[in-house]
Amino acid sequence: xxxxxxxxxxxxxxxxxxxxxxxxEYKLEExxxxxxxxxxxxxxxxxxxDLSFDFVCRAGICGSCGMMVNGKPAxxxxxxxxxxxxxxxxxxxxxxxxxxxDLSVDTGNWMNGMSKRVESWIHTNHKPDISKLEAPxxxxxxxxxxxxxxxxxxxxxxAACGTKLMRPNFIGAVGLNRVARFAMDPHDERTDEDFxxxxxxxxxxxxxxxxxxCEDNCPKHLPLxxxxxxxRRKLVALR
Amino acid sequence: MSDLLxxxxxxxVEGKKSRVxxxxxxxxxxxxxxxxxxxxxxxxxxxxxLISKDFMYTITKMFEGSFLFKEPQSWIVSAMxxxxxxxxxxxxxxxxxxxxxxxxxxQAYKTHAGMMKHDDTTMWLTQAxxxxxxxxxxxxxxxxMMVQADTIGPYGSSMRMYGDVMWPFYLLLLLAVxxxxxxxxxxxxxxxxxxxxPDAKVSRKKLKQVKWLITGFFLALGLLTLxxxxxxxxxxxxGLVDKYKPTAQIEVTYDVKVRA
Numbered sequence: 001x002x003x004x005x006x007x008x009x010x011x012x013x014x015x016x017x018x019x020x021x022x023x024x025e026y027k028l029e030e031x032x033x034x035x036x037x038x039x040x041x042x043x044x045x046x047x048x049x050d051l052s053f054d055f056v057c058r059a060g061i062c063g064s065c066g067m068m069v070n071g072k073p074a075x076x077x078x079x080x081x082x083x084x085x086x087x088x089x090x091x092x093x094x095x096x097x098x099x100x101x102d103l104s105v106d107t108g109n110w111m112n113g114m115s116k117r118v119e120s121w122i123h124t125n126h127k128p129d130i131s132k133l134e135a136p137x138x139x140x141x142x143x144x145x146x147x148x149x150x151x152x153x154x155x156x157x158x159a160a161c162g163t164k165l166m167r168p169n170f171i172g173a174v175g176l177n178r179v180a181r182f183a184m185d186p187h188d189e190r191t192d193e194d195f196x197x198x199x200x201x202x203x204x205x206x207x208x209x210x211x212x213x214c215e216d217n218c219p220k221h222l223p224l225x226x227x228x229x230x231x232r233r234k235l236v237a238l239r
Numbered sequence: 240m241s242d243l244l245x246x247x248x249x250x251x252v253e254g255k256k257s258r259v260x261x262x263x264x265x266x267x268x269x270x271x272x273x274x275x276x277x278x279x280x281x282x283x284x285x286x287x288x289l290i291s292k293d294f295m296y297t298i299t300k301m302f303e304g305s306f307l308f309k310e311p312q313s314w315i316v317s318a319m320x321x322x323x324x325x326x327x328x329x330x331x332x333x334x335x336x337x338x339x340x341x342x343x344x345x346q347a348y349k350t351h352a353g354m355m356k357h358d359d360t361t362m363w364l365t366q367a368x369x370x371x372x373x374x375x376x377x378x379x380x381x382x383x384m385m386v387q388a389d390t391i392g393p394y395g396s397s398m399r400m401y402g403d404v405m406w407p408f409y410l411l412l413l414l415a416v417x418x419x420x421x422x423x424x425x426x427x428x429x430x431x432x433x434x435x436x437p438d439a440k441v442s443r444k445k446l447k448q449v450k451w452l453i454t455g456f457f458l459a460l461g462l463l464t465l466x467x468x469x470x471x472x473x474x475x476x477x478g479l480v481d482k483y484k485p486t487a488q489i490e491v492t493y494d495v496k497v498r499a
Contacts, residue, residue, distance in 0.1 A: 071354030095351065162360050165351050166344040200256050202336070206264040209337055210430040213357045215440070226439045229432030236261045 005030045005087040007039055009051060013101045023090070024048065036076040036089065037065055040103075053103040060219060063154030067103045068092040073159040075219050094159035096168070107155040114175045118198050122182070123190045137186055148181035148227065150220050157214035157224060169203040173214035173224045176205060180227040183234065196235050205231050263333055268427055270330035275424040277323060278416055282457050285396075286464040288471070292393035293486050299392050313389035320385040327377055334370050358447070359429075362422045369419035376412040394475060394483040401472025406465060413461040421454035 004027050012021035026043045037055055044051050056062040058077045065076040070090050081089065097105035114120075128134075137145070157173035164170045179199050182188045199205045208228055215224040245251050284302075287295040302319070303311035339345040352361050384391070390399070400406045428434055428446050436442040474480045 068354065071356060092354075095347070160355065160357070162348050162351050162355075162363060165347040166339055196258075196261075197256050200258075201260045206260045208430075209363060210426050211357075211360050211363055212429060212443070213355060213360050216357060216359075223439060225429060225443070226432055226435055229430060229435070232264070233431060236265050238258065238261065 003030050003087055004028065005039070005081050005084070005089065007036075007043060007089050007091065009040075009043075009091040009103060010093065011051070011102050012099070014099050015101070024051070030081050030087070034081045036069065036074075036079040036081060036091075039081055039089075040076060051103075052101040054105075061152060063107070063152035063219075066094050066105075066107070066154045066156050066159065068094060068159065073156040073217050075154060075156070078219055094155055096158050096161070096164050096172075097155055105155070107153065110155070110158070111153045111174070114171060115178070117171065118175050118178050118182075120178050120182070122185065122188045123194070124187060125189060135187065141184065141186070145181060145184045148177055148184070148222060151177055151222060152220060154219060156217050156219060160213035160217040162211050162213065163207060163209045167203070167207060170207045171199060171204050173208075173218075173228065175199065176208065176228050176231055177222060177224055179205075180231050183231065192234050192238055195231070196238055199231070200235050200238075205235055208232070263336070267330065267333035267336075268430065270326050270333065271423050272427055273326055274323075274330055275420045275427075278420050279457070282460055282464075286460050288393065288396075288467050289463060292471070292483055295393050295396075296483070296485050303388075313391075316388035316391065317385050320381055320388065324378075324381045324385060327381060331370070331374055331377075338367055338371065359426075362426075365418055366422045366426070369415040372411065372415045373419060376408065376415055379408070380412055392483070393471065397468040397470075397472035398475055399472075400465065400468040402476050406469050409465055413458070413465060417454055417458050417461060421450050421457070425450040 007026045007028070008023045009026070010021060011019075011024045013019035026047050028039060028042055028047075031038070035058075037058055040051070040053050041055075044053075053065065053067065053076065055065040055077065057064070060075055060078045063075070066073055067076055068074075068091065069076070069079055070084070070088075071092075073094055079089075081087075091103055093099050093103050093105045094107075097107050097110055099105055151174060153174060155174070157177075158164050161170070161172055164172050176199060179195055182190065183192070183195055201207070205228070210225075210228075212225050215222075218224060241252055245257070250256060284298055285295075287298045297305075300311045302316050303313050304315050305311050339348055349364070352364050355361075387395075390396070400409065425446055429443060432439075434442055434446060475482065
């Protein structure tokens, strides 16, 4: 039997001097397998064309539709409305990112900055020959390395992080995970000293307060807790 | 000269990052580990009063070197307290770096913790508040013990609780220490990957259960111990019992009536 659910979404346009932050309430019939993304699309199509939110893939791959759902960051496309017994979902934009409007934030530019900051690419002195196969890796190591590559840069770990909210320059779990990924990859010739230069400070690995909300909310279930501990042990051991 | 340039630039003249943040992080953990484990031992020692006044007295005198010297030397305890005080100050100094330093940081974190309802995030607020409280409570206690080490014992300690009305102070200190220490030791395990096992999420859940069990145990032990000192102090203050004298030092005399 279907029920009526209530979506309470924060609305605010920081570009407009007339706009005042408030919650708009929408009531709609829940359908089978309804995701929050489907509900929001229905609201925008039938109730409020002005409601802004981000999406691309609708399948938990692009990482665009992150938002705070009843206080916790989650992907709208992977949030089933039936999992909320009281049928009330309060939505807010993810903190820590620049607010564009309503539920829409700019994760793209932040992630771009993060990638540049941790030099998120293979560093090697060998000129790659793309006509030849890449040097092989131990399968176990390859699995562990590419496991970390499953990050979709949705920003949920950043929005979940209390440290990041207090200290805007903190690199966040996504950045530390990226460093761990390249530190594990034998194709990357950077040393621990090189990685220290990227994240060896209080805005990097030593700023992390181990609140682990990143790990507990990551929609891709990445091993953020252990990889951050791994990088911390590695970098603190440097002389 | 290089210090001047490094201080100005934030990097060495070769453009390298300082290793100091790594050391600060390491020493924050190391001092916290020492203090956390020390508090476990400390709680066992003070709770000896629950067994008997004599046992508590014996342990106290043991720390005063009764096994080495003819007369117990309270300066040994003062020296130990001084050492702990130094570690405590270093830990406070390093921990302070993590506290919110302005209203916006505090407001953002508090709102976030309220929204997230995430254990580890909320526990950090507890850790921050109890840590801040211990700047004062811990310092006052350590200073008292350092300068009055000779008064530690069944009589002096219980009179401090009841006669000097210090029990509310110690109640607050107990709560602050047990919550701060328990959360801190748990967080150390998470931070450095100790006891991680094959599944960090599962082991963290277990660690948290153990953490609460240990916190519950030490809180119960601490409250009972505090109550025991208050009770004994009450008895001394109201003349219900004689001032404590170790059983071993009580002279036993017999009135022997000689039958004619």
